[in-house]
Amino acid sequence: MIFDIKNYYKEDNLQAEQKYSETLQEIKTIFERLDKEVESKNREIFNLLIEVARFIIISSNLAERLDDNYFKNKSLVELQTENGSLFEELVPENYITSYLNPTYSVKIFGEELGRLLAFFCNRYRTYVTFVFQHKLFKMSEYNQLFIDVYNYVMANEIEYEELREIITSIETGDRTRDLTRLLKEYNDPEFQFYTNIVMNSNLEDLRYLFKYGKYVSVNELRLAEFLKNYPKEKISLIAKELYKAFLAGFERDGKKLENKTTIQFEYSIGIEPLLREMIKEFEKNGLKASVGDVKSTNINQQVDYDHKFYRTLFLNKEITEGLIQSYNKALENNRKHIRSMAGVVYIISFGEKPFNPENKPEALKLSEEQTQLFQKYYASVNQNHTKYQPIAETSFCVVSFPSPDIGEKFEDLFDEIVKINMLDSAEYEQIQQIMIDELDKADHVIIKGKQDNQTYLQVKLQNLKDPAKETNFVNSEANVNIPLGEIYTTPQLKGTNGVLHVKETYQNSVKIENLTIDFKDGYVEDFSCSNFETQEENRKFVEQNLLFPHKTLPMGEFAIGTNTLAYVVSRKYEILDVLPILIAEKTAPHFAVGDTCFQMREDVKSYNKYNRKLITACDNEKSILRKTDRKDEAYTFKHNDIVLPFDEIEYISAVTREGKKIDIIREGKFVLHGTQKLNEPLLDLKKN
Numbered sequence: 001m002i003f004d005i006k007n008y009y010k011e012d013n014l015q016a017e018q019k020y021s022e023t024l025q026e027i028k029t030i031f032e033r034l035d036k037e038v039e040s041k042n043r044e045i046f047n048l049l050i051e052v053a054r055f056i057i058i059s060s061n062l063a064e065r066l067d068d069n070y071f072k073n074k075s076l077v078e079l080q081t082e083n084g085s086l087f088e089e090l091v092p093e094n095y096i097t098s099y100l101n102p103t104y105s106v107k108i109f110g111e112e113l114g115r116l117l118a119f120f121c122n123r124y125r126t127y128v129t130f131v132f133q134h135k136l137f138k139m140s141e142y143n144q145l146f147i148d149v150y151n152y153v154m155a156n157e158i159e160y161e162e163l164r165e166i167i168t169s170i171e172t173g174d175r176t177r178d179l180t181r182l183l184k185e186y187n188d189p190e191f192q193f194y195t196n197i198v199m200n201s202n203l204e205d206l207r208y209l210f211k212y213g214k215y216v217s218v219n220e221l222r223l224a225e226f227l228k229n230y231p232k233e234k235i236s237l238i239a240k241e242l243y244k245a246f247l248a249g250f251e252r253d254g255k256k257l258e259n260k261t262t263i264q265f266e267y268s269i270g271i272e273p274l275l276r277e278m279i280k281e282f283e284k285n286g287l288k289a290s291v292g293d294v295k296s297t298n299i300n301q302q303v304d305y306d307h308k309f310y311r312t313l314f315l316n317k318e319i320t321e322g323l324i325q326s327y328n329k330a331l332e333n334n335r336k337h338i339r340s341m342a343g344v345v346y347i348i349s350f351g352e353k354p355f356n357p358e359n360k361p362e363a364l365k366l367s368e369e370q371t372q373l374f375q376k377y378y379a380s381v382n383q384n385h386t387k388y389q390p391i392a393e394t395s396f397c398v399v400s401f402p403s404p405d406i407g408e409k410f411e412d413l414f415d416e417i418v419k420i421n422m423l424d425s426a427e428y429e430q431i432q433q434i435m436i437d438e439l440d441k442a443d444h445v446i447i448k449g450k451q452d453n454q455t456y457l458q459v460k461l462q463n464l465k466d467p468a469k470e471t472n473f474v475n476s477e478a479n480v481n482i483p484l485g486e487i488y489t490t491p492q493l494k495g496t497n498g499v500l501h502v503k504e505t506y507q508n509s510v511k512i513e514n515l516t517i518d519f520k521d522g523y524v525e526d527f528s529c530s531n532f533e534t535q536e537e538n539r540k541f542v543e544q545n546l547l548f549p550h551k552t553l554p555m556g557e558f559a560i561g562t563n564t565l566a567y568v569v570s571r572k573y574e575i576l577d578v579l580p581i582l583i584a585e586k587t588a589p590h591f592a593v594g595d596t597c598f599q600m601r602e603d604v605k606s607y608n609k610y611n612r613k614l615i616t617a618c619d620n621e622k623s624i625l626r627k628t629d630r631k632d633e634a635y636t637f638k639h640n641d642i643v644l645p646f647d648e649i650e651y652i653s654a655v656t657r658e659g660k661k662i663d664i665i666r667e668g669k670f671v672l673h674g675t676q677k678l679n680e681p682l683l684d685l686k687k688n
Contacts, residue, residue: 226411438654648668
């Protein structure tokens with residue numbers, strides 16, 4: 001049955017219909033009036049309001065025309081043109097002189113007012129989503145906000161605090177209704193706006209890509225074109241393997257899939273031919289699909305970076321408590337949908353050029369007090385969500401594929417990544433077990449960088465009470481995180497000390513250069529990078545993009561990636577700098593700051609599949625606080641992986657309690673007897 005988004009929101013829209021019509025007509029009148037106000041001391045703010053009003057009117061006109069015939073009657077080129085016009089203000093060259101840009105707005109209006117008005121303009125970017133999802137009730141709300149701002153500007157000498165209260169009123173009011181809707185859209189399989197596009201569109205006709213209301217670049221078009229011609233049997237095989245990988249998360253931990261009826265997908269536009277087969281595969285096995293998030297090419301990542309800390313404008317203790325209460329009520333309102341969710345499947349595209357942001361002084365920044373308040377909100381939301389959807393009762397699966405913006409060899413690389421994602425894990429598990437057997441003899445592991453890499457770390461391993469039946473390391477097969485190829489453990493924090501240095505790492509698509517972290521008893525004690533000229537800027541940059549909202553994080557994971565084939569492919573195609581962490585972490589040793597890999601399922605007994613030993617290194621000194629009166633401090637809800645490439649390693653050695661050193665890796669090569677097969681791709685790389 002075809003999903004009707006208008007019918008889904010029928011009741012909400014009926015209640016808002018009259019107000020929407022009235023506010024839209026008023027905005028049209030205001031637009032005409034403002035355009036005639038040539039001489040005015042408020043000319044610049046009138047220009048800003050004209051731009052926002054114009055965008056509202058254009059978007060509303062589009063809303064009236066949006067139906068299935070709209071996409072059938074327009075050509076692909078016409079849809080591209082109209083889609084581009086909705087996002088033209090974000091194009092980097094246009095953004096320079098846009099009121100969205102805090103640098104430009106501050107230049108025009110001064111520091112406080114400029115930042116506030118940049119936020120005001122940016123919030124209307126969500127109007128496009130309201131249009132495509134036919135949310136008249138939200139369009140009406142934003143229309144009224146515009147009118148309130150206009151009326152204030154016309155009637156008063158502008159006072160910052162008064163205008164701030166008006167502009168942030170949506171954020172500072174009761175958010176229960178909005179958050180309830182949001183969680184329902186994420187978890188209710190009856191909300192089929194996205195799944196309807198995937199399952200009921202003609203995927204041979206690329207005009208379907210424009211139904212999302214997202215920016216559609218040449219990357220989305222090329223990916224969809226490529227996949228519509230991709231061998232159907234390969235797509236079917238990938239879908240089946242991904243379902244098996246998801247299911248393995250339940251089997252590995254002895255979880256039960258019964259009473260779970262839905263599965264959530266998050267994906268990138270263009271991958272629909274594969275996603276359609278995956279949805280069929282999951283539904284065949286009793287799980288109905290919902291969609292949590294859909295992404296497309298980010299036309300200008302600097303915009304998001306500039307507005308990252310917009311909460312500065314309204315976050316205080318009272319608002320924080322209100323947000324927490326609203327979220328808790330929204331969770332309760334969606335109890336049934338959330339409890340029935342089996343987990344999430346993430347299908348990630350990679351290949352965008354690395355983003356090296358400009359750290360603008362005009363951009364909003366959270367104060368120390370606000371950072372602490374956000375940390376409280378962040379922790380509370382995550383903790384309360386897991387009460388309704390316990391991690392110990394769900395699974396997940398993450399897989400990534402290249403996007404066409406990775407370069408001319410996209411098609412060849414796509415096939416290479418498919419091969420890597422589908423590797424048989426049996427041989428890898430046997431080799432990995434050789435390393436685990438030696439590492440289980442160790443008191444700690446020493447990792448030393450070579451040449452100009454300053455890494456020198458001592459990672460303390462946990463004590464095994466019964467080595468014959470227990471192990472510290474997970475022998476990771478091809479499940480949950482795809483591709484295969486790693487062993488990992490939870491280090492003991494006390495005794496984990498030293499320096500980790502990587503020449504570049506990517507955190508949330510942001511490039512951090514020459515990241516150096518000092519660990520003391522397992523916690524980040526000091527840090528720096530070389531992105532900016534001053535140490536102060538560099539420290540702030542690392543804090544915002546690696547640690548936020550925390551000031552420090554523990555080392556939650558130490559791992560050795562064994563997928564040297566993936567490493568070689570990344571070198572061959574020169575894509576190491578755009579490789580997603582999902583693949584990058586399998587290509588080399590890595591460390592995660594934040595929570596352990598066993599977050600909130602520490603008490604679920606897990607065994608290594610290969611030798612059936614119980615994995616005991618599940619807790620550390622941070623997570624074990626869950627069993628004390630400091631349970632609110634047990635989790636950071638962060639897990640950021642940092643990869644140390646093979647060619648920057650002098651050695652990784654296990655050190656026993658007696659002081660015996662056992663080399664695992666030496667000069668970037670695996671050295672234990674029986675592990676040398678992992679070096680074969682590396683040797684081929686050297687020859688070439």
